[in-house]
Structure formats: C-alpha cells, structure tokens
Amino acid sequence: MLSRQWIHGWLLLTPALAFIFLFTHVPAVTTVWNSFFSTPRGRRPSEFVGLDNYERMIGDPVFWQVLVNNLWFALGTIPVSIALSIAMALFVNRAFAGRSLVRMAYFTPTVLPLIAVANIWLFFYTPGFGLIDQVLGAFGYGQTNLLGSPDTALAAIIVVSIWKEAGFFMIFYLAALQAIPPQLAEAARIEGAGGWTIFRRITFPLMMPTTLFVSINAVINAFRLVDHIFILTGGGPDNASSLLLYYIYETSFRFWDTAYGATLTVAMLALLGVLAIGQFFLFDRRVHYK
Amino acid sequence: MTQAMTQGAAGRAVRLDGIVKRWGDTTALDGVSVDVAPGSFTALLGPSGCGKSTLLRIVAGLEAASAGRVLIGGADVTKRPADKRDLSMVFQSYALFPHLSVAENIIFGLRTRGVKRAERQDRLERVASLLGLSDLLDRKPAALSGGQQQRVALGRAVIAKRSICLMDEPLSNLDAKLRQTMRTELRALQRELGFTMIYVTHDQVEAITMADQVVLMNAGRVEQAASPEALYERPATTFAARFIGTPPMNLIPAAALGQAGAVLEQALGASVLVGIRPEAMHPAAGPTNGPAALTMTVTGAEYLGADALVQGRIGDAPVLMRVPGHAMPAPGGTAAIAVAADDFHLFDAGTGARVTVPDPVSLLARTGLPVATPGADAPVLNQRTP
Amino acid sequence: MTQAMTQGAAGRAVRLDGIVKRWGDTTALDGVSVDVAPGSFTALLGPSGCGKSTLLRIVAGLEAASAGRVLIGGADVTKRPADKRDLSMVFQSYALFPHLSVAENIIFGLRTRGVKRAERQDRLERVASLLGLSDLLDRKPAALSGGQQQRVALGRAVIAKRSICLMDEPLSNLDAKLRQTMRTELRALQRELGFTMIYVTHDQVEAITMADQVVLMNAGRVEQAASPEALYERPATTFAARFIGTPPMNLIPAAALGQAGAVLEQALGASVLVGIRPEAMHPAAGPTNGPAALTMTVTGAEYLGADALVQGRIGDAPVLMRVPGHAMPAPGGTAAIAVAADDFHLFDAGTGARVTVPDPVSLLARTGLPVATPGADAPVLNQRTP
Amino acid sequence: TDLQFYFPVAVGGGAAEVIQSLTDEYLAANPDISIDAVYAGSYQDTITKVITAARGGNAPQLSVALSADMFTLLDEGLILPFDDFITTDEDRAWLDGFYPAFMENSQTGGKTYGIPFQRSTPVLYWNKEAFAEAGLDPETPPATWEEMVEMGKTLTRKDDNGNVSQWGVRIPTSGFPYWLFQGLTTQNDVILANSDGNETNFDDPAVVEALEYLVSLSTEHGVMEPGIVEWGATPKAFFEGQTAMMWTTTGNLTNVRDNAPFDFGVAMLPANKRRGAPTGGGNFYLFEGSSDEQLAAAVDFIKWITLPEQSAKWTMATGYVAPRPATWETDTMKDYAADFPAVLVARDQLEHAVAELSTYENQRITQIFNDALAAAITGTKPAAEALAEAQAQADAILAAYR
Amino acid sequence: MTGFDRILMTTGAVVLAIVWVLPLVYAIWTAVHPSEFEARFVLTAPLTVENFAKAWNAAPFARYFLNTFILVTGIVVCQFVLCTLAAYGFARYRFPGRDILFSLVLLQLLVMPDILIVENYRTIGALGLVDTIAAIALPYVASGFGVFLIRQTFMTVPKELDEAARIEGAGPLTILWRVYVPLAKPIYLAYGLVSVSHHWNNFLWPLIVTNSVETRPVTVGLSIFSTSDSGIEWAVINAATLMTSAPLLIAFLLFQRQFVQSFMRAGIK
C-alpha cells in the first residue's frame, strides 16, 4: 500500500511541480547564481566575485533602512488586516439587509486594479483638496501632507495595504466559515457561550487551517505588496516608505544592477523562507484539520 | 451564580403551546402542545422522523418555531436565544468539539460560566468516572469509539446541573449493560438534583422505565401524552397501541372473530378493531371447546432467549402470542386462548381512536368471548427503584 | 461486471488472523482471530469501546492492522486498498455526503461502478421504498432526522449487492417497530442475495435474532465466537454469561449457597461461581421446606410491561428473577426457587472460564440443590422465520 | 523589411493613436517596409521591456526611450550610433537641424546615439485671476527668484483658522525631483553632470544654494506646501486654486488649457544668475542585433517622422516641444502658435536650456540625488550635508567609468 | 444573539463597508462627472459619459476584453486542475520527499514572478511563444498559492467521507472529483474570483511578453491613462478602471451568494 501511495502522490504532483520548477525554481536558482557574479556592463563583462555583493549589501545603509521599514510595515499590516478580515467574514456570514452590498464593498480592493486604486488613494491623501483634507478641513483642521513627510508616509502606505489585504483575506475566511458544522456553535450556545466565546473557543480554532494559510500569505505579502508604492510615494521621501521588494525592483529594473538585485532577492528569500516556511512547519502539525 | 450551579438548580416547568414547524413545504411539527411539570422526567417517543429532535431543538432555542409559544418557568421564551435559556442538551449527533479533548469538551460549559478550576476538576472527575471515561480524558473525539463519543456528549450535559436537561437519544450507541446502568444513573441524578428532563428516545423500554410522562408522537403530532402505565394499559389510539409493547398489540378486526365480533360491532354501532397484547394472551388450560373466536392456529414460533413468540392466526387476522419458553405450543396445531376482560382494547376502525365502553365486562360476556378472571394478570404498578 | 452485480455476488469467506491494532499506547485490538463462513451472517457484539468498529474497519481496509492478516475469499488482502476489496459498509457515523441528495448518496457506488442510469433508478426506487425514504430522495442529509440519515447510510450499503457487507450499528437510531422490520428485511436480503454479512451491534437481541455466528468481544479480545444458542446456553466466560441476556445471568459465589456451595467447590476443587439466568428461576410451586440455599429474599420488583423483574438475595448475593407480570411474589417475603439442571452454569471464580462437569445432574444431586425436572424449560431451538 | 518599434506614452491625449497613424502613413508610402509599432507602457515600462527583450535575444530595431537613459543603454551595450547611417549631406543637415539643447543629451564621445522626438522642458504656469485678486499684475509672472518669493507671499492666502487655502507656488518634488530642481541649479549657473556622464557636481556650493532656496520656499518664506510635493496632483492643485503658480512640463499645456477654469499664463522659469531649465523626454534609439537593412529602414523612418510636417502634427497633438526649428517654420505650426502663443514659451526657453541630468548608471545616480533632495526638503538633513553625501556615493559609483 | 449585539455587528459591518467601498464610490463619482468635479462633491454636478467614451476609444478594448477573457479562463482552468491534483497529493498522500516538495511550493509563494521576468522571458523566447496569450499564462498556470489554499481545504474534509467513497469502489480520482472538489466549492469560488481578479489586473508581464493587439489584455489599454508625466486625470483613469473591472464586480455580485450556502451542515457527526 505504501509504494502505491508514493506513486500516486508523485503522479498527482508532477504536472504542477513541472510548471512551478520551470517558471520559478529554475530562474530563482539562476538568480542565486547571479548573486555571486558582478553585473555585466557594456565594457566590463560579468565575473565571479564571490561574496562581494553580500558584503556590499551588509554595508548598504539603504538596505538596512528598507529592511527596518519592512519590519514596521509587517507589524502594521499583518495583525490588523487579519483581525479585520475575520471581523468582516463574521459580519457578512450572517443574514441582514444589504448583506450582499456590504460583502461586495469588502471585495472591491481585490477587484480594482492597483494602478487605478493607488491613484485614487493618492487623491485621498493629497494635501489641500484631497478627500482626507476636505473632511478634516470641514472640522477646521489644516492641510496634512501624509505622503510627503517621512513620519507619516509609511503609515499612509500601511493603511492602503490593510485596505487591500483585509478584503482579500475576508474571502477565504468566508469560505472557511462554511465548513464549520453549525451544530458545534449550537452546542456551545446551549452551554451558555455567547457570541464572543463561541468565536474564541470554537469558530476561531476550527478556522486555524485558514488562519495558517492567511497568516503565511500575510507575512509574504508584507514583503511583496509594493505596487502601490510606485504610485503613492516612489519609496520616498528619502526611502522613508521604501520596502525591500521595492528596493529590489529599483535595483534590478531601474538601476539594472542585476547582480546586486539578485543578492537582495536572495536575502529576501532567505528571510521569508525562514519566516513563512518555518511558520508553516511549526504550526501545521498543531492545526486541527479534522 | 456559581453557587446556584454547584447545588443544582431546581427544575422549571416547560410548556409548549401549539408549536408548528415547517421547512418549505414539509411540516415537521403540526400543532404540538405539551406540558412538562417542573422536576419531572418526560420522554418524547415516536418513530423515526416524527419530529422529536425538532421539538427538542425548539425547546432549546436552536430552532425557531413557525408558530406557537415556548414557556419555561412560566415565562414566554419563544424569542430568547439558546444561551439565555439556561439548559443543557445532548445532541443526537453528539456535536462534540473536534479540536478539544474529552475533558475540555465536558467542562466547556463550566468554563464559559466561569466555574473555578478546582471545582471544574472535581466535577469532571466524578462525571468521567460515572461515564467510564476516566482513561480517555486527554483524547480528541476522533480517537473515540461511537459509544464513547456519546458518553462524552452525555457528560457535557450532566456536568452542568442546569435546571432543564434535554437529551436526544443519549444512549442509542451503548450496549445493553451500560445502557441499563446509564438509565439508572440518569434517573437517579435527575431525582437527586431535581431538574426537569426532556428525553428523546425511540426506545419504548427506556421511555417506560424512566419517564414520569411519555409523549408519544407520530408524524409531527402528539398521539398521547400520559404516564407509562396509562400508555400501556389504555392506549388512546391504534398507533399508540401498536407502538408500545414488543411485539406490538394484536389488532384484530371484529369481523375475524366471527359471531362474537358481529355482536360487538352491533352493540357499539361502529366497525371496531379488537386489541389484545401478545403477553395478555394465555393458552387456556387444556383444550377447550369454547367458541371458535379465540382459537389460534399456530403457524410458527420464535425463540427469544427467555421466552418465545408464537405466530398464528385468529380467523384470518395474523396474531402473535408471547409465552414462556417452556410453554410453547407445537406449530401446526391450534390453541385456545384466554384473555382477561381488562386486556381487551377496542378501537374505532375508521379513526383509530379508542372506544370506551361503560361496562366492558358485561359487553364481553354478551359476545361469548372466553374471558379470563379479571385481576389475575392485571399488571402490577410500577415499582421501580428510585 | 454490471451483470454480476444485478444478480448479487455470492458471499465470500472472511478470515481474520491474529489482528492487533494499536494507537500509540492504546491497544484497541489484541490478537483477534475470527472465521466468517461465506454467505453467513456474523454479528460482532460487545460493550462500547471494545474494538468492534475498529475490527470492521480493518476488514474494510480503512485501517491498517498493526499485526495480523485479513483474508477475503481465501486471498490475503491485508495490503489491498478499500476500493479494491469489493464490499459495502454502513458507517457508525453514517458518513453521508453532505453535498449530495439522498438519492445521489444512495446511488453513489452504482455511479462509480458505471451502472446504467435506468438500472440505477430502478434499484434506487426499490431500496428507497424498502427503507421508507421514497419521499425524501431529493433532500440533502442536513434536512433529515437522525434515523432517516441512518437509513440512507443503510440504503447506500444494500443497493450495491456486494459480496460482503459490513454494517456498524446500522439500526441504533431507529424505533423498535422500524428496527424490527429492518432486521427482518436485512436478514431476508442477506439470505436472498447470499452475501456475507459482518454486523456490529451493541444490541444482543439483534445479534441473537439475526446472526448465524455471534462474536462476542471484550476489551480488544474475542470472548466467545459461537452460534446464538450456544452463546446463550453455554457461555464460555463469566463475561459472556453476564453480557448475554437481559437482565444478565445471576452469578452467585458458591459460598452464598451455604452447605450446597461447599459441596460443589469441594467436588470441583476450585472456588466457583454458580450462574443462573433470571428467566431460568421459577418460584417453586407452593412454599417449600427444601434447603435454604435457593430461597430468595424478595426486596423489590420492577414492572416491565409484559413481565416483572423480582429483586432479591440468595445468601448475600443479589439476584434477579424474571416472572410473568401476574406471578409476582410480594416484596419483603421469601420465595423458594426451582432451576432445571441444564440451567446451572459453573465458572471458575478466578479466571472466569466455564467449568465443564462430566455429569452435572449427579453432581447437583449431591449438593442437594432443588433441581427442576430437566427438559421442562429447556429453550426450544431457534425457529426464526427465514 | 520588418521593423519592430517600441514607444512609450507619458502624456494623455491619444499620443499612442498619433504614433500609430503616423506610422501607417509612412507604411503607405513605403510598401516594402513593415513596422510593428508597439505601445510599451510608461518610460519605465518601456526601458524594462526593451532590456528584457534584448536580453532574451529579441530586441526591437528602434525604440523611443528617455533621453537620460542613453548612458544606461550604452552601458548595456544595446544601442548603436546613428553616425554610420549619416552618409549624405542631406542626412548631415538633418542631424544638425535639431536644437542644440536637445542634442546635448543625445550625443556622447562624439557620436550621436539618440534622435530627439518627444521632448519637453519645464515652464511656469500662473493663475491670472489669482494674481489679480492678490493685487498683482495678472500679465507679469515672476522673472527672478526674489520676485517669485515676493509674489508668492502676496499670493499665499490663509483662511480664518489660519490654514493655508492657496499657496504661492508649487514645484513638485515627488518621483523625479531632480528634474525641476535642475531648473534651479541651471538658473544658479551650475551644471550637475559632465557630458561624458561620469562626473557629478552635487556638492557644488551653487547646487547647495539652489537647494537651500527650494527648501526656504516652504520653511522660511511659507509660499509653498511643506514636505514632498506630489507631481501627479500638481495640475489638479493648480486648477483647484490650491496654488497660484506651478512649475511643470510643457507636456501639460494641453491639459491646462482644457481644464483650468480660469485664465492662465505660461512663462519661462524665473532666473537667478541666469535663465535656465533642463530638457527632458524621449529620443529615438537604434538597437544592436538588427540587420543593416533593418537599421537603414529604421533611420529612414526616424528621419521621416522628424520632418517638419510630421513633427508638427505630433507637437500639436501632444504638447511636446518640436525638436527642430524647421518645424516651427511650417504654416501649420505658425497658425497654431498664433492661436495659442503659450506654446512658444517652451521653444524660446530652449535657448537657455541644458541637458537633463544624465550619467552612467543614470537611474541610480539620480535616485541618490533624489534621496538627498528629499532629505533636505523634509528637513531630515541640512542641504549641504545631504548633497555632500550624495556626491560621495555618486563618485563611488562613477569612478568605474572614468 | 441579542438584538443589541445584532445592531452593533450590523453597524460595524456597514461602517467598515463604507470605508472599504470609498475608492469605488470615488471612481464612480469621477467617472460620471466632468473633470472639474474630481475634487468637488456637489450633488448638482452634471453627469457625463464622455470619460467612458474617451477611455473606450483610446485602445481596441473590444479585442483586449476578448484576449483577457481567454487568458483568464485559460489560467483559471489550468490552475484549478493542476493545483487540485497537487493539493490532493499533499493533503492525502504520504510519500518520501513530501515536506520538501511542499516547501518548494511554498517557496513559489515567496518568489515574486515579476522579479524573474528576464529569465522567464528567455524561457518563453526559447519556447518560441513570445507574443502569444499562452506566454502570458504559462508562468502562472501552476500556483503555489492555489496548491496551498486547496490543500488547507482538503485537509478539513472529514476523513469518513473519503472512506465511505472508497468503500463504494471509488478510486483516488473519483473521490477527488466527487467528494473533495464539491465539498471545497466555496474555496474554489474564492480562489477563482481572486485568481481572475489578479490576472485580469496583471500588467507588467503581459506588457513585456506581448507586442500585438491580438494578444494584449485590457490592462495594457488601461495603462495608457495612468501615466503621470502630465498629472493624473482621475476622471478618465477611473472611467477606464470601471470599464475594465465592471465584469469582475458583476461576477462577484453573482457568485458571492454561493459563499454563504452551507455545504457541510449536519450529516457528519
């Protein structure tokens, strides 16, 4: 029976893995490989430089700054967006008038293309005539340049990310809620548990597989959700809102310093690998599946 | 609050008033009214799909009735949510929390109600040993046998000592011995703590041995709500007559009794069914030459361990008779049957309702049926140990 | 292939050989060996948690045994996956597909095996009407009562007409009447199609009335595998003795029988328990002056509808006696008891194993116990209708 | 001959359609050539697409890309000089017929790598109504730095809560702040980088002074919104009356004309030591890996599309500055300018214009410079310190190219 | 739940919804008004369809919609098939190397495909697929995200159902198709919607790997408006955005009811 399991298992995985390897792992390995070479420039061909690129990275203040920014970004987005997404899923899993509109409202961030959405947020944030300032102005506050000052730029970016993510995760929680047999909540209710207790002791633990999924995605997204930065701040002012992946983009596709870009990518993969894959193997065994 | 619970709350009355429950176009309950006295033990009995679980869920507040009212302790709780009704329940499907261990499942309610850890532990130990779960407390439900899961569900309900306890077939997956023990224990617990029990069962023995009141349901209606004795001795309908008693009561169309039946129907002015329980039929001592009416043609017999069931016919109506294993007539022959006057039941052949006769003894005498001396096999009153 | 199925496959033999099943450090099965003849009906009986379901799952191939072999039709299938074992099964927890309607649930197996639509429909109708599900075919399992769900599970198993059918407490949620019908129907179906049935039940009546062979299990071991009659008449252990029969057999330490007991133990050279079934005890005709040994002090009585259970003591051993409802002795008095020689069972007090005596009649005579004439209440052989 | 031609679109107003229709026109006249004009996104997308395709062995034959990216493309070894295809006198005349200010970014090492096409330069827009309301002459924009501050102060209005409701001036500093800032440095008579693209002057005192002036607009003088000023929202802010003057590209002319709800003026950027402004925008490049035949056809196409007729259509449709004086001499162009004289401001300013900051590893160097500007503007670092650091970093990178 | 809780929950839900939908509302506002009203919200503002007209005419959108539709359908179908198979393998089979393979799949979650465009372009070029719809789709047809998501869902399917199907003679693929997939329907819906939205809106890779109108998706057309050299024209961008996302919004409105139909109710003890 065992070897049959092996064969079946492998057969099932092969098609997907073939594509994943071809379009992710092979090029990723090339990337790692590139990080040990210098960037080829017109007059200077690429040459093996060992760990030079890594040394350069260690000494690069921008790298450290974007790393720190990224940690703050992660701390700011992950818990809030997960909490909000759960709240949203719980909200719209009940019956009430206008539920489908509310549900769609939560879903809009997923549907709207980020280029467009970022521009809309740019309007919201614009000093003077932007939406936030118009609202604040109605209460007698002055102009605020949220994106244009280093103290608030990252926070402004975080807000947009939360907006984008919470609606996205909500969808998965909504689907997960459907898989919980309603008798369990009923039994808990009989035992005198109120809504909060039921959530804390029944619903939430039973949604753990989804939470594991969502939290790993949240961690990863905290490092890869940068599209809106291109439009909102371009990483500025003075890298105050730049994140690791944004810096990698700049290095690779604006500076065309592919070797250093590869080096930064390796650093990020290592960091995320430890965070996300570690997280997975740490928690997967403890998650109650059924 | 904690204090009240450790002492067990005294039972509260439950009243159901014209409960109707519909799902789309299926009607699960069709005007059910039941009165449950405080501290009493009421069994809901009836065939599969008759609406027992639904009724229980309406009492619990898990299902909203389409019409009718639920009163608990005199207060109208029809709209009160389940967690505010202060009751406990065993679900037919157990509804164990799959992610919690047995111990955590059992004390779930105590934790939500903030009972102290020491007391929780204390009660848990008692309940677990009562239910034979002491060795399994750390397991997850998935690692339990069916019967063990059912016992955990039972534990979760009884540990709480609420003033009302609802149980939906709580013993269906237990073996006879354990079931016997559990019956006694549950009944004792209920007496001791004085809570009100509403107990769904498909098992008439359970209903009859445990309950103060049996509510017999059929197809979403109450057929009869009465004490076990009344249910057995004076079934209100043919349904009740056939549902209670194993094997069920023989219902013999009067016509099958020949002349005697004709006399009967004429006297009552309606076509009737004559009901006689298999255990109320006794082979008359020695071959009789009495009227042919109660002569049974024996066609077979089934051995049941302690006694035997004799299959046969009276007229063309098939009948069953229960005799001690050693008193079996041989198949193929005939046997004359004696039945006490009290053990004749008459039902309207059309409506199925019981026909009450002012003076049954003289009526029977007129028919010429061989009536045994009254009292000789009148059932003794229920003398269950408390 | 289709053809074979429409005709029903002839049963195949099942042999379990030294099956052991462990989970971590709990041992659910501890060397179980069972032989099931092709086309026979075998009941697995035992208390909750004794390993019945586990054994069934190992036969089905859903669980891998930690040790031991499974043979089906003579072939070693220990490593064959479930879908290749060609059998059907009713799960204790039903395992209905929540996304499929009742009809789709029932014909699930037919579809996977490519049975034609017309034939599926045909069989579905027959099975549904047999199980009383005809009106529910379009419902989802969530909209069914517990008993209805169980019937769907049953339908899924019987529609397939496989050569082996496994059932795990398939009737536990049905009422007495339906259960009685289903028992007869299942048995008839099994006879008709000739498949091999392995049937888990906690209900001894079910086991005894349906099975050709009853495998009595306890704590992961087989206590006795025998025909129902043998199990009832010659229980191999005290466990078997007490498990079969309601109420269970009285086991009276020989010492409680005073002088007679001492003679017995001396003759056998071991300390023994004397087993007498409650239904084998009869009040001796009129007050006796015989030896005190079989004089029962009556302490109470329980009314069970048709008959009554008399509680009392012989010596200081508590005993139960079953009598017809009308023959109840008054509580508080004493009653002399008569028991046929065949109805005395002797067990080793230490191991619990049955003690076989070459000539029980003369041994009993020596003890001076009041032995009723043999044969008078010897149970008649099982004469169940096919 | 098959050609593939990538072009970016960086302004609204159907630029893509104009290019497509010009191409079609050319193809109709040259049936033996086929040109696949591929819209390639923004400037940034275009360069990414070009380099990706080239590395994948699939480079286009010609492309429009930022003039400032010349060194980058050169460094990647992707582009070819036009000189090899300038064979006739006529060709040479054509090449010499571009404004020298535009050619500064197109040539290095004595060779021409880019042909100016969609080029622009920043100008100052002012709100005449706001000027009038503030009591200023609506027809006179500031001509010097001091005037801009003075007028700005007059123009800055506060509401009852003391919150500013109209700023004096708006010089966007997001995204690519170096470009407008280069206006200030040029006016302060300093060049940011040499023409070989391997030397920068970020820490020149004149640059520091220019930056201090920019910072003082919001800190000391309070005539400009503090913090980073968003480029994309600037025209809107101008239309909304949030600011009375703005610096932005001539490419916005059409947009402002269509959308400003008030009378506005366009002027050259104010002067300090001199007038001055950078140029900007995109050039045509020829790519390595094409056959000679293809290259010849590509050059022919470029020549054709920069001829006055075509160039005039392009300029009128988009607002880009026509890169050759000859274009301005055409009748269509003259009529257009007569109707809308503001378009001439940019052309006239070309006289004072200099090359856009462009070096080897251009994007990185400008990014370093941008970061320094942002640091000074947001007050994280003093101007001198920020620029000195930027210069040091730039030196470290450019050393390899000297 | 008491009435008070209910009101509290509903209020919270609605307030959150208003905040969440603001960008969409703003997009609609600007799209149907002339650009003067981009920042001024007066109810009397005149309505116009000009922005939509402008957007529609800026690129061959009809063709782009067709391309996007083909692209997205192709990707989602392939993803469903490949991810389902792989997820099933990971969820219900034990074999050596499983954990390593799974971490490799997770690794794909981390690696942003955009970072690999140069390498992937080279691969696509080698396959001779540049400027085809297949080229846009290929790097995405196997998604680590999908494998992970579906695996998580399959893990929560009660084992008994799998067992019951096996007893009924169903082989692994039949079980997958007739038990796991139907039970995971809400997740497929969720994943489908998310994946469709994502690929509908993906921009950089399609831009780079395609050159012709016959292959390019709508986002390429949309991007013409989002360039920033001349300032942002919210009215047109938003009209274009609404135009391109309308199919998605409508699809969500249609499918969202499916999310809240319980599949796994009673029937499983």
Ligand SMILES: Nc1ncnc2c1ncn2[C@@H]1O[C@H](COP(=O)(O)OP(=O)(O)OP(=O)(O)O)[C@@H](O)[C@H]1O
């Ligand atoms: N997954 C598991 N892990 C550990 N122990 C288990 C597991 N499954 C069952 N058991 C234990 O194995 C024993 C046998 O279980 P099984 O389900 O076979 O009992 P059963 O005879 O069917 O009982 P019941 O009549 O209550 O259903 C039980 O004591 C049970 O607790």
Ligand SMILES: Nc1ncnc2c1ncn2[C@@H]1O[C@H](COP(=O)(O)OP(=O)(O)OP(=O)(O)O)[C@@H](O)[C@H]1O
């Ligand atoms: N959600 C539902 N939708 C439609 N009909 C339902 C639903 N739930 C139950 N029913 C029907 O209502 C009737 C009563 O169901 P109920 O569960 O109360 O029966 P029950 O008496 O508990 O039966 P059992 O002894 O089999 O558990 C049944 O016929 C059942 O099919």
Ligand SMILES: [Mg+2]
């Ligand atoms: Mg029920």
Ligand SMILES: [Mg+2]
């Ligand atoms: Mg079991």
